[in-house]
Amino acid sequence: MSKLTQLLIAIFLLSGCSKAPETATVELPKAVKYQRVSESTGSIYREISGQIRSAEQSSLSFRVNGVLQDIYVSKGDLVVTGQPLAQLDDSDFTVALNKTQASLGSSRASAKAANDQLQRATRLPEGIISLAELEQLSNNAEAALQQVKVIEADLARAKLELQRTILRSPFDGQIAAVSVDNFSKVSNGQEVIELIDGDAYEVEVLLPESMIGNISYQQAVTVAVSALQDQMFPGEVSEIGSRVENGNAFPVTIRLNKSSDKLRNGMSGSVKFTVNNSSVPAYLVPLTALDFTHSMAGEGSQDALLYVINEQTMVLEQRNVKVGNIRANNIEVYAGISENEAIVVAGIPFLRDGMTVTLWQAN
Template identity: 30%
Template sequence: MQKSLVVAALAALFLAGCEDETPEVTERIRAIKTYTVSQHASGRSRKFPGAVEATDTSSLSFEVSGNVTKVLVDAGDKVVAGQELAELDAEPYRLDVQSGEADLGSARAGFNEKSLELERQKALFAKGWISQAALDQAVAAFETAKNDVDIAQSKLSRLRRDLGKTVMRAPFDGVIATRSVDPFVEVNRGQALFEIFAEGALQIALSIPETVIEQINLGLPAAVNLSSFGACECTAVVTEIGSSAETANAFPVKATLLNPPTSVRPGMTAEVEFLLGIEDTASNFLIPIDAVAAGSQSGQPINLSSYVFVFDAANSTVQKRAIKIGPGTGSFVEVQEGVEPGDVIAAAGVSFLSDGLKVKLLSE
C-alpha cells in the first residue's frame, strides 16, 4: 500500500514538472550587408566607349635581313625577357666576320710596318742623313696605317653585331599577340614579324569629345564595365591626355586599369564612366542604389521620398531614415540630404527591414 502511494506521488510530481516547462523560442536575427557613407558625389556621370590595350606594346623585327631558319613561339605564348623567338641563317654573317677579322689583321700588320719605318726615319733624320720631307712622309704613312686599323676594328665590331642580330629575343616579359613569319622565308631589315604585349599592364583607349575634354584631368578615377564580364567592378585612372584632337574633334585619352581580372585581354571592348566635377554637389554623397527603399514616412517633407536603414552599433538595430536623392551614377545614387559621413547603412535586402529591427552584420 505504501509502495503504491510513493509511486503515485512521484508520477504527480513528474506531470507537474512537465506542465511547467515551456519550449524556448530562439530569436532569429537578420544579417545585413552594410555600406559606410564616405564617397562624395562630386559631379555628373558620363560614359564613353573604349578598347582595352596593353600599356607596353612593341612590334618586333630583325635588324638585319636574311632567311628565317627557326620560329620558336606562336601567338598567345607567354615569354620572358631575353627568350629566343626566332633565328636567321647566320652563315653569311659568320663569313663576313671572318673577312673582317682578316682585314683587321692585315691593317695591324701594315701599322706595325709603318711604325718601325717611322722609328728608322727618325733615327736617320737625327743624324742628318734624310730631309725633313722624308720624315714627314714617314709620319703621314704611320698615321694612315693607324687610321686603317681603327676603320678595320670598327667594321669588325659592326659585323659581329650583325651576327648577333640574327637571333631575335623578347625585349620584356609578355605575351606574343601576333606572329607574321614562318621558317624558310626571306625577311627584310625592320619588317614586323611579332607583336608583343607586356603581361598584366593594361589600359583603355578612349576618344573624349572636345566639349568634355576640359573636365578630364590626369589621375581622374573611373568605373569600368567590360562587356565580356558584365559588371566586373573594375576601376581605372586617367594617365594620358592627348594634346590635339583627332577624328570628329575628339581627343585621345588613356586610362590605366587597376587590378583587372586576369582573363582581360587587349582588344576587348569597355565602357568607362567618369564622375565629372560640379562644385554645388560637393556636400552630397554616393550610396549603392540597392540601399535605397522607395516610399515616405509620415511627418517628413514630401521631397524626402526615399529612405535608408542606418545601423546603430550601440543596440544592434537599424533606424529608418528619410533621404533626398539626386541623379544616379551607374550602380550608385546621389544623396542630397539625410546621410552623413561615417553612417553605416544596410546595402541590400532593405525591403525585409523595419525601423528598430534587431540585426547583425553579415560578417559576424
C-alpha cells in the same frame, strides 16, 4: 372600332414619338501616381565605351636582312626580357665577321711595320735621310694606323650584325602575333612578332567637349568589361588629348591599376567617369515617368517627354526634358523640370497634355 380603342391607339402613338431625355457624359478626373522632383545630391556619372589594349606593345623586327631560320615562340606564349624569339640564317654574317677579323690582323701587321720603319729612320744620324723621306715615312705610319681603326670599326659592326640575327624580347610580355614563317626572306624593319605587356592594360575613349573640362590627370575611374561578365577594374586617367580627333571629341587614355590573365587586346570596356560639376543640376527620375517614343527633338536625341502636374489647376503639362545616364530604375534629367515639381510616374501612354487629374493616394 370603339372610342376606347381609338383613344388607346392615339396615346400609344404619341408616346412612341416622344424622345427620351439624354444623360450628359462627364469625364471624371483621372487619378495619377506622382512623385516630387528632388535634386540628386550624389555624384554625376558618365559612361563612355572604349577599346582595351596593352599599355605597352611592340612590333618587333630584325635590323638586318636575311632568311628566317627559326621561330622559337607561338602566339600566346609568355616570354621574359632577353629571351630569343627568332633567328635568321647567320652563315653570311659569320663569314663577313671572319673576313673582317682577318683584314684587321693584316692591317695591324702593316701598321706595325710602318711604325717600325719610322722609328728606325728617326734613330739614324742626321743627314743620312732627308726630311722629305722622314715625313713620308711618318705619313705612311699614320695612314696604316687609321686603316686599322677603320677595320676595327668594321669588325664591331660585323659583330653587331651577327648579334642582330637573333631577335630577343625587349621586355617581359606575351606574344600577340607571329607574322612570318620559317625560311621566308625578311627585310630590315619588317614586322616579325607583335609583343604585348600582359600585366598592363589601358583603355582609350573619346570624350565630348562638354566633359573634357571636368577630367583631370590621375582621376580615378572604373572600367566594366562586358566580356568578363561586367567585371570591374579600377583605373586612372593617364593621358588627356589636347586636340579634337573625331567631331567634337577628345581622346583620353585610362590606365588600369589592376590586371587579369583573362583580359585581351580588343575587348570593349565601359569607363565610368565622376563629373563634379555643381553648375549642372541633376534630378533622378523613374524610367516609368518618361516617354521616349514621341520626344520633340526627334530620333537619336537625348530628349524625352514627361508630364508635370500643375497643382493650382490640377491639369497636366507635357514637358520635353534632357536626359543622361540610367542609374538602376532611374534616369538622370538635366533640363525641363525644377525641384519640388510633381511629375506623373505611371500610366504615361494613357495621358495627354491638358488632361485634368487628381493625385492618387495610397490607402
